[in-house]
Amino acid sequence: MEKRLSETVEIEVRFSEVDSMKVVWHGNYMQYFEDGREAFGRKYGLDYLTIYGQGYFVPVVDIAFHYRKPMEYGRKALLTVTYRPCEAAKILFDYEIKDSETGEVLTTGSSVQVFMDRNYQLEVSSPAFYKEWKKRWL
Amino acid sequence: MEKRLSETVEIEVRFSEVDSMKVVWHGNYMQYFEDGREAFGRKYGLDYLTIYGQGYFVPVVDIAFHYRKPMEYGRKALLTVTYRPCEAAKILFDYEIKDSETGEVLTTGSSVQVFMDRNYQLEVSSPAFYKEWKKRWL
Amino acid sequence: MEKRLSETVEIEVRFSEVDSMKVVWHGNYMQYFEDGREAFGRKYGLDYLTIYGQGYFVPVVDIAFHYRKPMEYGRKALLTVTYRPCEAAKILFDYEIKDSETGEVLTTGSSVQVFMDRNYQLEVSSPAFYKEWKKRWL
Amino acid sequence: MEKRLSETVEIEVRFSEVDSMKVVWHGNYMQYFEDGREAFGRKYGLDYLTIYGQGYFVPVVDIAFHYRKPMEYGRKALLTVTYRPCEAAKILFDYEIKDSETGEVLTTGSSVQVFMDRNYQLEVSSPAFYKEWKKRWL
Numbered sequence: 304m305e306k307r308l309s310e311t312v313e314i315e316v317r318f319s320e321v322d323s324m325k326v327v328w329h330g331n332y333m334q335y336f337e338d339g340r341e342a343f344g345r346k347y348g349l350d351y352l353t354i355y356g357q358g359y360f361v362p363v364v365d366i367a368f369h370y371r372k373p374m375e376y377g378r379k380a381l382l383t384v385t386y387r388p389c390e391a392a393k394i395l396f397d398y399e400i401k402d403s404e405t406g407e408v409l410t411t412g413s414s415v416q417v418f419m420d421r422n423y424q425l426e427v428s429s430p431a432f433y434k435e436w437k438k439r440w441l
Numbered sequence: 442m443e444k445r446l447s448e449t450v451e452i453e454v455r456f457s458e459v460d461s462m463k464v465v466w467h468g469n470y471m472q473y474f475e476d477g478r479e480a481f482g483r484k485y486g487l488d489y490l491t492i493y494g495q496g497y498f499v500p501v502v503d504i505a506f507h508y509r510k511p512m513e514y515g516r517k518a519l520l521t522v523t524y525r526p527c528e529a530a531k532i533l534f535d536y537e538i539k540d541s542e543t544g545e546v547l548t549t550g551s552s553v554q555v556f557m558d559r560n561y562q563l564e565v566s567s568p569a570f571y572k573e574w575k576k577r578w579l
Numbered sequence: 580m581e582k583r584l585s586e587t588v589e590i591e592v593r594f595s596e597v598d599s600m601k602v603v604w605h606g607n608y609m610q611y612f613e614d615g616r617e618a619f620g621r622k623y624g625l626d627y628l629t630i631y632g633q634g635y636f637v638p639v640v641d642i643a644f645h646y647r648k649p650m651e652y653g654r655k656a657l658l659t660v661t662y663r664p665c666e667a668a669k670i671l672f673d674y675e676i677k678d679s680e681t682g683e684v685l686t687t688g689s690s691v692q693v694f695m696d697r698n699y700q701l702e703v704s705s706p707a708f709y710k711e712w713k714k715r716w717l
Numbered sequence: 718m719e720k721r722l723s724e725t726v727e728i729e730v731r732f733s734e735v736d737s738m739k740v741v742w743h744g745n746y747m748q749y750f751e752d753g754r755e756a757f758g759r760k761y762g763l764d765y766l767t768i769y770g771q772g773y774f775v776p777v778v779d780i781a782f783h784y785r786k787p788m789e790y791g792r793k794a795l796l797t798v799t800y801r802p803c804e805a806a807k808i809l810f811d812y813e814i815k816d817s818e819t820g821e822v823l824t825t826g827s828s829v830q831v832f833m834d835r836n837y838q839l840e841v842s843s844p845a846f847y848k849e850w851k852k853r854w855l
Binding site: 459460463466468514 | 732
């Protein structure tokens with residue numbers, strides 16, 4: 304089995320992220336996943352600013368969440384973002400949030416990003432820097 | 442083809458919802474979809490407060506977004522939320538955001554909610570009020 | 580007493596805006612106030628897009644909130660935004676949120692905006708269009 | 718001059734916090750200030766959970782922001798939250814955000830919190846635990 308590229312960040316639930324059912328409002332996981340993508344990006348040189356510096360945006364075109372167990376205020380959890388290799392001009396990630404102490408899986412998900420140039424034109428082929436990035440890391 | 446239950450709400454993009462790429466940050470669609478669910482709920486008597494009054498929560502357990510075209514500040518769009526019937530103790534919705542003028546589809550998605558009682562116990566069978574609701578509307 | 584320019588918008592508290600104390604998280608009032616400013620702007624031709632079209636940004640430099648009574652999910656309230664005339668190159672607003680039914684004052688506040696040109700340079704004198712706007716409306 | 722109690726936290730601006738003017742939307746500072754209050758609370762035993770364990774809520778009743786210089790994506794800044802002693806049954810804080818490298822002051826502010834018991838009744842006198850806390854730390 305090939306080794307996957309991944310990064311793990313800690314999630315500390317804030318008071319304002321918890322709703323009247325005393326658990327994190329499901330919509331807040333969008334921000335957790337983006338924090339995870341950016342942490343992965345900083346680790347592997349694939350963060351928004353680096354990509355922008357190369358002349359591209361990487362908008363999210365698909366994202367999905369599966370909520371198994373909720374998180375309450377003060378909960379500490381770990382989000383692992385794993386890069387899923389593919390041939391297309393896309394960036395695929397899988398996400399897993401686990402309780403820091405028990406390791407119980409709380410939430411999973413996946414996302415797809417594509418490349419757009421500075422004129423918001425979709426890139427149908429991987430930009431040169433991304434091909435280089437894949438050669439370097441995969 | 443059976444007639445589907447649906448409700449349509451207008452989305453008016455706010456300044457703060459738009460990011461530095463001048464389009465709505467993808468994470469904000471979680472709120473649009475929830476606004477749509479609540480509008481559907483008010484139309485058909487299946488909103489959070491009514492369900493809570495019956496003794497249940499309806500947490501989202503799955504949600505997915507497919508972003509085709511972005512929305513910028515001031516854009517007016519229509520979100521249609523359609524109920525998808527199923528046999529299980531779940532509430533399924535499909536979402537479609539279209540430009541108010543052109544009708545172009547901008548974003549689609551789907552969600553799944555389950556029933557939990559006030560003690561946060563999952564209901565494996567449809568609560569009585571939900572069976573009545575289905576009889577009434579489907 | 581001179582007649583003040585003002586606009587009133589309805590606030591309908593969303594589920595996600597309410598915290599674990601079952602009232603609107605105080606931070607969400609920033610968005611309510613901005614919604615109010617933009618509604619005032621659309622009524623009097625002083626909204627962000629119009630101002631931007633004239634070549635300016637109007638960043639908020641001061642804002643203050645006084646919370647008297649909280650709002651819970653489903654509460655309907657009215658926010659009135661009133662323009663406070665001044666000689667300087669500033670836009671001053673006073674805010675008041677009242678319960679739609681009882682008229683009880685729930686929250687008050689104020690804000691100050693200044694003018695910056697497209698190069699983010701502060702305008703120390705009122706832009707021409709703002710002087711014209713004042714002549715027209717005050 | 719008496720030594721003031723304070724805590725400093727790092728702010729790392731996220732992509733989603735930045736608006737179409739490429740600076741942090743002013744409304745997001747509500748969350749920064751709350752993060753600062755909670756960090757102060759964890760340092761001195763005056764965080765939301767500890768206070769709640771004593772039987773109280775500490776809702777914000779006043780908060781004000783003065784924005785001098787904006788922050789853009791990727792900016793690193795330091796927020797210092799300083800406790801301002803007072804005789805009343807209130808918790809007063811002053812805030813200062815400075816650039817991590819230059820020390821330039823970017824934003825300042827202040828807030829006032831009061832004590833409410835679990836029945837949402839305002840405490841006009843300092844709760845016993847707060848008097849003890851003041852004796853311990855001031």
